[in-house]
Amino acid sequence: MKRSIYDQDHEDFRSSVKAFIAKHITPNIERWDSEGFIDRDAWTAAGEAGLLGISVPGEYGGGGIPDFRFRTVQMEEFAAVGANSFNAGTSVQDDLVIPYLVDLGTHEQKQRWLPSLCDGTAIGAMAMTEPGAGSDLQGIRTTATRDGDDWVLQGSKIFITNGIAADVVIVLAKTTHGAGSRGMSLFLVPTTAPGFRRGRKLEKLGLRSNDTAELFFDDLRLPADSLLGHEGKGFVHVMERLPRERMSIAATAVAAAAAAFEWTRTYCFERHAFGQPIGNFQATRFTLAEIATDLEAGTSLLDRATVLLNAGELSAVDAAQAKYWLSDMHNKIVDRCLQLHGGYGYMLEYPIAKAYADARILPIYGGTNEIMKEIIGRDIAARTRSQ
Template sequence: MKRELFEQDHEDFRASVRAFITKHITPNLERWDADGLIDRDAWKAAGEAGLLGIAVPGEFGGGDNPDFRFRIVQMEEFARVGANSFNAGTSVQDDLVIPYLVDLGTQAQKQRWLPALCEGTAVGALALTEPGAGSDLQGIRTTAIRDGDDWVLQGSKIFITNGIAADVVIVLAKTEPAAGARGMSLFVVPSDSPGFRRGRKLEKLGLRSNDTAELFFDDLRLSSESVLGEVGRGFVHVMERLPRERMSIAATAVAAAMAAFDWTRGFCFDRHAFGQAIGDFQATRFTLAEIATDLDAGISFLDRATLLLNQGELSAVDAAKAKYWLSDLHNKIVDRCLQLHGGYGYMLEYPIARAYADARILPIFGGTNEIMKEIIGRDIAARATSS
């Protein structure tokens, strides 16, 4: 099926992304996985290549282009070589941290952090999840209490992507604990602040070279200039930006599924058994046909949602549908692709094995897929009640 999402500018950009990957990413993938950490030089190289902060206004060092299709090109190219960990880190930077600063930051906050994030000389993280509060953000316990003109941050976060490397962390905390969702605020926290402490670099099933950490805030004092957005509207600010995060996950899912299918198709016609390519057996061909059809449907779904996002018309419900269905589809496709590799699919030297482990987190983070179904179901119920 011909894909009409991309224009010539996107394909020209794809060529530059491939050149960057060939030089800076593929030679280092195995070492990064072994180390459990991506070199800071790779972040700086990505910044120099114009791959970070594409949507950031030019006055702050960005590409001044909010077209999400350029981000999808990056995801597809990273997935093509199995660089899912690097994709995860840069997605947090570009699709989570940077939009918060662009949309909500003061001029001083933008001037301090956006140029460095675009250059790759700074790495950002978003700290929402806590040991007792994952998809239910209203259950967080981290607090920020006023002390004169300052705020004192106390608490901890867990499962924070880029947590070890981060130079700046956007933190959600309760500023009026009795007020529920109306009593939360966001803060911009430099990682060199006294009272900021990193815990363990967590050992994960997949995305092995992307660092994920526990973070602790021990009586960390922040000035009033550290508030991001409006005091008391932190929960609302997060909810408003979740569609972008969920679209990032959906796009990652499709990119990774496309890569898995490409590897598998090649394997099936290179690998021989019983005197012929395994792709020539009817059972294999039927499986490949099913995967190809599922993938076409997923690509069409993503492309439609991407155009809606670019037009500012993608609803939270639409984003939940894309995140849930496409991340589930991704896991289904990768599982079937691994099966077609036989015993080789279980070997980590084959990219499909690493992709299988990397895929499992997508239905979990950004709000579990069960939460996505609840969002969709509530919308269905509300429409039924109002009609």
């Protein structure tokens, strides 16, 4: 579907994204899925093509264009070829790691990491989730303790996207015991640091070629300048930036749902049963009509949220609504598209099968959709009480 939110610059950028995908991504997707890992060369090629760090100021190697629409163009084109794993990895890089550094990093931290994150020679990861603390970040147990001028990091993280490939990890840790959300801080951790240890590469239901790992910090000593942002403000820093992460998930959901619809629409008028295309049957047409309408409504919601994000006016509630509704919509659409494929939809040689597995994580990460509803519900209650 044509998006009125885009102008010619975005469409020109789309052409370059398509060229990059045709050369570096499409020929490798099946191999990456089989091996469970994406070649580092794909990251450096993305950097050379200007697809990483578009919002980063030019002095640090980026494109200097803080317009989220360029990110949504990428997501649409990655989804169109089923490159959901590569999209997941680059989304962590561009929508989590890089914005944290741009917003909170010192000049020295930015100089050290941003150019290599933008050119793809470095890969970043964000480490918040722990075995006993997912959406409840106040339950984390990883600690960072002062020892002279240094910090000593101790603990572990789980479900960390890019964890195996990462060169730098942003880690949320407790720095003041008993202070709750006011006692957490963020740290920049090079994966070459003594005491940093990667656990097993986790086997996932979907996003098979995107590496997800356990990480361990065994008395890992960090210099004082590894602190990212303000001491004791880590939880606040995360809360302030979660809307961007949730918008990335929402945009991925719309892009992947649209791709699933396009594959299915085509399939329904190529596949014959009872002497005619299955798209000629009323039941099929009704389902396609419902999916198309859901996509139009979902795209309008995403476009509104994108405009707010670009204007710096996206609230936590806006982001929660977009993330919850669009990721649920995505799962419903992919399920119905698979059903229209019949038995072929269950075969991994068809992109809809992998899309079905890839979709299931979206209502979970970035804060579960139950947490999104709690954010929205609390806002409703607060506004009602104030009337």
